[in-house]
Amino acid sequence: MSVTVVVIGYNDAPHIADAVASACAQGEAVSEVIAVDDCSTDDSVHVLDGVAAHEPRLRVVRRTVNSGGCGTPRNEGLAHATAPYVLFLDSDDVLPPGAVDALLRAARTTRADVVGGLCVRRELPGGRELPWQRELYAKRRTLDEPAALPRVAADTLCVNKLYRTDFLRAHAILFPPGRYLYEDFVFTARVLAARPRMALVPDRVYVWHVRRDEERRSLSLDRDGAENWRARVRAHRQAVAELSGQPTLVRAARAGFLDRGLRMYVRELPRHDPAYQRAWWDLTRAYLTAFAPADVAAAAAPARTAAAVVRNAPAPRDLGRLRDLVSKPSRLLPPSARDETGTPVWAADLPGVPLTHLERAPMGRLPLTVDAILKPAARGSRLRLRLHELYGRVAEAGPVAVQAALVHRDTGRVVQRRSASLAPGPTPGTWTASLRLRLTELEAGTWDVWLMLAFADGTTRTTQPRALTSLGHLHRTAIPSRRHGLVLVHPYATHSASLALRVAPGMRGMGDVVRRKVGRWVR
Structure with a gap:
């Protein structure tokens, strides 16, 4: 053989x-x-x-x-x-x-x-x-x-x-x-x-x-225009037609489409122009009409909710909130709206998108949101965190502490586990904490921030904090270092809006960063 x-x-x-x-x-x-x-x-x-x-x-x-x-x-x-x-x-x-x-x-x-x-x-x-x-x-x-x-x-x-x-x-x-x-x-x-x-x-x-950095991207990675999504929908529609004699496979194929395709493209919607967003929204609404309720129910909760928002809203809306919901980890930002019966819903003016699953989901799977601001400094960089309420589930569990860790994206190495208490924040429905990190001790590369939230009822939730981009804190900072002379630290928001940081120790590392920037500018 x-x-x-x-x-x-x-x-x-x-x-x-x-x-x-x-x-x-x-x-x-x-x-x-x-x-x-x-x-x-x-x-x-x-x-x-x-x-x-x-x-x-x-x-x-x-x-x-x-x-x-x-x-x-x-x-x-x-x-x-x-x-x-x-x-x-x-x-x-x-x-x-x-x-x-x-x-x-x-x-x-x-x-x-x-x-x-x-x-x-x-x-x-x-x-x-x-x-x-x-x-x-x-x-x-x-x-x-x-x-x-x-x-x-x-x-x-x-x-x-x-x-x-x-x-x-x-x-x-x-x-x-x-x-x-x-x-x-x-x-x-x-x-x-x-x-x-x-x-x-x-x-x-x-x-x-x-x-992703190459000048000629693969066909599947070239998603700048709505034609890519149109081609994906056409191919998936044809695939479902091929499976028409096997309803269990059709259901799995449609759930897979929501869990992967829909979530991936929803994450990218905020960065596109209004014309793309409208074309994408109209095409997706039309295609989702073919999905039976059981097809949607077979998908994961974030995909189900995103599909329901698209189907019930005649025009693009809440794109940043949708992006955070379908990202990994999933986050659901306020407001925590309810309909006239007290049922959790996506928005008060969109009661056709219920969120009743949040009332019974275990804490470890809730789409909790933790905002983060990282201020690099020579004597210890400060990481400020703010946990948001979610339909009363957070207060019910009783947040008590948070542990932060830095994880090297390529090697998986975990360093600098830091813990702090969570206290009620100045805004109702929030809890805050502050931790110090030693960024000058990090090796070169990209580092992700991971959090473990601990609650009084004994439950925990692992997640990544959301980088706040509107406050002007995501910029490069050169920090003096006894070991390297200088360390260039750049906090940034990932495609899923999570806080991460790029680290380039020493003058050589800073030179590499400058050369890469110049290379991208020349191309």
């Missing part, structure tokens, strides 16, 4: 050799690597020819017309595949060592038509890795058909799976051709609709590189 790895690429000469090398490094289980070049205009062909000269397993297929998407080159690679199993790989990603062996071993022992494994998103250049669908691949499973575990429909990736080649051909399963964004939504749905026997393994089988 052997595997064909299909590598697709377009104008990706800097990375495609690494992708091919990672496939060839899988060993004897890979009998061939088919690299489909989608009519590149850079040096991709020369790079591939150079690799092929020393690697007999590599076959290079050159397209004479660019397809505009990923589906056509993948289909072409599949048509050339000769091995019993096939695996897809994008030119800017890599297969980790042992990936093919892990997938093929599961295929042999379970007689599965499709085997899926853990994909990790690697943020570059930092290298931080985030598992994709971690819970789905937490342990080994064998499914007689996908409906035995409906949430497999939420994993829309096609690259973290090994497919039996004859299975795909017998069911005529192909990717949508041409410029069709999110083509893997449709392909995955077609695979699931054919009711394959499936195996899931916890092994890392794919490394998805996310290069």
Whole structure:
């Protein structure tokens, strides 16, 4: 038994050799690597020819017309595949060592038509890795058909799976051709609709590189215009149509759309102009009319609430508040409105969005909001915190203390755990605390701030504080340091509005920051 790895690429000469090398490094289980070049205009062909000269397993297929998407080159690679199993790989990603062996071993022992494994998103250049669908691949499973575990429909990736080649051909399963964004939504749905026997393994089988700083972003990361969302909705609608004969998979697919797609784009809404916001809102409202109440109920609470706000509000509103709600960690900012019956609702003028789940949710899952201001200083930087009430649940639990910790984003190293008491704040419905941090002791890199709130009833809640951006405290500060001379500290708000800080110790570190800024300005 052997595997064909299909590598697709377009104008990706800097990375495609690494992708091919990672496939060839899988060993004897890979009998061939088919690299489909989608009519590149850079040096991709020369790079591939150079690799092929020393690697007999590599076959290079050159397209004479660019397809505009990923589906056509993948289909072409599949048509050339000769091995019993096939695996897809994008030119800017890599297969980790042992990936093919892990997938093929599961295929042999379970007689599965499709085997899926853990994909990790690697943020570059930092290298931080985030598992994709971690819970789905937490342990080994064998499914007689996908409906035995409906949430497999939420994993829309096609690259973290090994497919039996004859299975795909017998069911005529192909990717949508041409410029069709999110083509893997449709392909995955077609695979699931054919009711394959499936195996899931916890092994890392794919490394998805996310290069946000590069001049040419990937199709899925290019979300500046409303057309990207329109393409995502179109692909998801088609995927649901492919699954129409399996209602449990349709429900899981729609819940996955809300939990991932809707939340991701809602987080970005505040930074777009009003024309984009209106176009996005109208398109989303129209699409959500197809969702049954049970489809929405299957999603996580923040996604359910956001969907309800969009469906009930005729025009964009509360975008900053929605962004905080759907971020991770989830936060719900005041006001804590109630309708005429006393039921918690999103807003007094939007009673069709009830928040009754907040009255029964455990403290550890409540979307609590803690505002933060960090003032860097040489003799100890002060972190001021303010916890907000949430429909009476905070006062009921009795906040008593908070512990703050700094966590290095790339290494996970935890330093400077500091604790302080929480006392009633000057504004009703708030509690405040103040802690001192020694920022001059931090190593270079990006540091996230994490909090653990403790309550008198014995419960706790772990969260990240929200950076207050309106008070002018988020600016770079050079702090004198005995060890480094100077340390440049830059508190900032992340995409989810959480407080984080970048640290550059010494004159060399400060010079690196200046050079990066100049480089971005020149581009």
